[in-house]
Amino acid sequence: MKYRARFVGKALMLVAAIAVLGGIVMALWNAVVPSVFSGTGSVDYPHALGLLILSRILFGGFRGRGGWHEGRGWRRWEGMTPEEREQFKQRAQSRCGRATEKEA
Numbered sequence: 001m002k003y004r005a006r007f008v009g010k011a012l013m014l015v016a017a018i019a020v021l022g023g024i025v026m027a028l029w030n031a032v033v034p035s036v037f038s039g040t041g042s043v044d045y046p047h048a049l050g051l052l053i054l055s056r057i058l059f060g061g062f063r064g065r066g067g068w069h070e071g072r073g074w075r076r077w078e079g080m081t082p083e084e085r086e087q088f089k090q091r092a093q094s095r096c097g098r099a100t101e102k103e104a
Contacts, residue, residue, distance in 0.1 A: 022049040 026048030033040050043051065080088065 018049070018052075022052055025049075025052045 022045060026043055026045055029048060029051065030042040034042055077085070077088075
């Protein structure tokens with residue numbers, strides 16, 4: 001019984017959090033976007049929820065992971081020698097089209 005109550009409580013908290021986040025997205029959109037970009041209108045609540053879901057798909061996924069997925073990239077970085085780190089930085093900068101500090 002205690003497990004079921006905890007599960008229902010967490011489910012209600014999740015629904016409430018999604019509702020609040022949708023309202024925040026709607027308020028921010030309506031406050032910022034129409035004044036910055038001419039020709040755009042305000043959004044209603046269902047569209048704000050759609051924007052929230054779209055942003056989670058594009059930028060965060062739904063598994064709660066973001067950035068350096070579960071620290072794998074950070075662990076790899078920590079395991080590198082200083083020479084390997086420098087080589088990694090140079091490869092990353094060359095892919096981005098930026099000049100390295102030595103070239104500048």
